[in-house]
Structure formats: C-alpha cells, structure tokens
Amino acid sequence: MALELRQQLKLAQQLIMTPQLQMAIKLLQLSRLELVDTIRQELEENPALEEIQETQTEEPKIDQTVKDTKDDSTTKEVAIEEKIQEDIDWSNYLDEYSSPGRINFESESRDTPKYEAFIASKESLSQHLLWQFLMTSPSRKEKKIGSLIIGNLNRDGYLEISVEEIARMSESDPLTVEKILSLIQTFDPVGVGARD
Structure with a gap:
C-alpha cells in the first residue's frame, strides 16, 4: 500500500439565495393584480414603508413642446445627467458587494520564477x-x-x-x-x- 501526498486546488461557484433574491423571484412570478395586492399588504403590515403619491400633471400640447425643446435642449442634457446620477442607489450597490456570499481570492503572486524551475528536470x-x-x-x-x-x-x-x-x-x-x-x-x- 503506497502512501501518497497530493495537493489539489479546487475552484467552485455557488449560487447563494439571499433574502433579496428570494423576494425578487417571488415577486417576478406574480401577475399585476397579485403584485398590487402584495404591495398593499406589505404597506399595511410594515410601518416603515410609505406609499408615495404621484401627482399627475397635465401633458403640454404638442406645439408648445416642440418650441420648448428647441429652446431648452442644453438644459435637458444637463437634467438627464443629473437624473442618472440620482438614480444610482449606492447603498444597494454596496450591499451586493459586501455580502458574505461573495468570496475574494488573492491574486497570484507575481514573483519571478525560480532559477531551478528552468534547469531542474522532473524525474519520474x-x-x-x-x-x-x-x-x-x-x-x-x-x-x-x-x-x-x-x-x-x-x-x-x-x-x-x-x-x-x-x-x-x-x-x-x-x-x-x-x-x-x-x-x-x-x-x-x-x-x-x-x-x-
């Protein structure tokens, strides 16, 4: 019986079901009516949640919007850039990258190869x-x-x-x-x- 010493490196990926992912999967399966009911139920049960009422504004007439777009084209570009920056939810972004499901591996050491590696032949x-x-x-x-x-x-x-x-x-x-x-x-x- 031969004794053998081996060293193995194994890399594996796992999908970890976080509570956010479980909730997202659950909500994506719902129809529109079921989704509305679920949201209403969550609003009733969770006092930390509040419903934001959207105020509907009258849509401007088409002739007026064409004139406004010619005048305000530069201001709209700036407004779009500001809107993009406001849309980024940094707390959610950071939560994804600091979760325990993500494992960071050290990169390979960039040491120069040893001299013996080039001259020593491996003996069978x-x-x-x-x-x-x-x-x-x-x-x-x-x-x-x-x-x-x-x-x-x-x-x-x-x-x-x-x-x-x-x-x-x-x-x-x-x-x-x-x-x-x-x-x-x-x-x-x-x-x-x-x-x-």
Whole structure:
C-alpha cells in the first residue's frame, strides 16, 4: 500500500439565495393584480414603508413642446445627467458587494520564477528507482531483473505482474527475482514495489 501526498486546488461557484433574491423571484412570478395586492399588504403590515403619491400633471400640447425643446435642449442634457446620477442607489450597490456570499481570492503572486524551475528536470518514479538500483552496483543479470521490476510498476509504485512472470521474462529463478524485489522495496519512496 503506497502512501501518497497530493495537493489539489479546487475552484467552485455557488449560487447563494439571499433574502433579496428570494423576494425578487417571488415577486417576478406574480401577475399585476397579485403584485398590487402584495404591495398593499406589505404597506399595511410594515410601518416603515410609505406609499408615495404621484401627482399627475397635465401633458403640454404638442406645439408648445416642440418650441420648448428647441429652446431648452442644453438644459435637458444637463437634467438627464443629473437624473442618472440620482438614480444610482449606492447603498444597494454596496450591499451586493459586501455580502458574505461573495468570496475574494488573492491574486497570484507575481514573483519571478525560480532559477531551478528552468534547469531542474522532473524525474519520474522509474528513473528515480533505477538510479537508486544502479547505486547498489548490480550484476548484469540483476540489472536486467531490476529493470523489468521497475518497468512494471504503475504510477503509484505497485508491481502489476507476478514474480513468476518477471522470472520467465528475465530467464532467471523466482528466488532471485524475489531477492531483487525485496531490495527495491527498501528504496525511496516507502512502499514502492508492493503487490497489493
């Protein structure tokens, strides 16, 4: 059984149903009559809410509006810009961005890459084990058996074939294969060469 240490980064998005979003969904499903009834009911139940009465003004005649638009075109542009600035509800805007449903992630560090990252080659498990095996100064026959054993290890370091198959491929006896396998099992990383 091989012990394995991994580091994973997982990014996930979640939709958090805030009370405002729940209310908006509820209100959007209502018909016009139901919406009016709901608003009236809320006005009756909540003393903090007040109904604003809109006063209806008479619509000016078309001839008069054409003359007024020619004269007041510059003043209307300024009035529109002022109206846009008044329409922004800053408290609602800030509430959206300060809610606990939003998570801010730190940006990646902009450090320069390390020098070793460019010159160091990443060594595979089989290369690392073969290097350790060659440090034991094996004979030619042992080198062949060790190479077969290391070559038949999976990514996790488990031996995928039986000792008998390795003995048959290397044309040697199973005891010698077992001896070399025991030597490889002492190498780093711990647990390499395990069969189950």
